[in-house]
Amino acid sequence: MSARPVKSGTVVVISGPSGVGKGTICRELLKRLDNAYLSVSVTSRPKTEKEVDGRDYWFVSYEEFQNRVGKGLLLEYAEVFGNFYGTPKDKLDEALAANKIAILEIDVQGGKQVKQIYPEAVMIFILAPNQKELAGRLFGRARDDEKTANKRLSRAQTEIEAAQRFYEHRVINDNLQDAVSEIIGIIETERTRKRTVTNKCNEAMEQSE
Numbered sequence: 001m002s003a004r005p006v007k008s009g010t011v012v013v014i015s016g017p018s019g020v021g022k023g024t025i026c027r028e029l030l031k032r033l034d035n036a037y038l039s040v041s042v043t044s045r046p047k048t049e050k051e052v053d054g055r056d057y058w059f060v061s062y063e064e065f066q067n068r069v070g071k072g073l074l075l076e077y078a079e080v081f082g083n084f085y086g087t088p089k090d091k092l093d094e095a096l097a098a099n100k101i102a103i104l105e106i107d108v109q110g111g112k113q114v115k116q117i118y119p120e121a122v123m124i125f126i127l128a129p130n131q132k133e134l135a136g137r138l139f140g141r142a143r144d145d146e147k148t149a150n151k152r153l154s155r156a157q158t159e160i161e162a163a164q165r166f167y168e169h170r171v172i173n174d175n176l177q178d179a180v181s182e183i184i185g186i187i188e189t190e191r192t193r194k195r196t197v198t199n200k201c202n203e204a205m206e207q208s209e
Helices: 022-032 062-070 089-097 108-117 131-140 146-163 176-208
Strands: 010-015 036-038 074-080 083-088 101-105 122-127 169-172
Touching: 010 022, 010 089, 010 108, 010 176, 022 036, 022 101, 022 176, 036 089, 062 074, 062 083, 074 089, 074 108, 083 089, 083 108, 089 101, 101 108, 108 146, 122 146, 122 176, 169 176
Parallel strands: 010 101, 010 122, 036 101, 122 169
Antiparallel strands: 074 083
């Protein structure tokens, strides 16, 4: 996939092992950032009783997911534990064109793809305070059985190691509000840096004319 032109908005990728609280963090970011847009992923995973279609994910069949891949409707997609997840292109492009902060809660595979397409993407990896805390969160939530929780815990270390190569920022979610404040600070710093670079480029172009 080739890199796209830099749009006026900002792409923010939020990744991390299962159980670190990515979803909660993203919902808090929406509350505290006036111009944020949270991308809702498409998945072939079955919906749980507590999940709402269009809020948590867009739930589709495996066949429909593959159809969207074939038509090029997804910015990125990945297979995780036998289910597919992907980011719709159209809504993201609309958000960026409106100068919004587009937040993508996706896994490390998808994050790597997004970084190739949007080199200016702000890459943030969420961590639990320690491995014991992460295990407690995974085994304590009702969504996964013991076998699935063990798989997610095993995958966590692989994700952490992979993220070290291309995630510029790491945030420990020990206290939710502190973690959200730290992420907001990262986003604001990166947007300021981007504006500064853009202004300098514009000035250089004007002087060369």
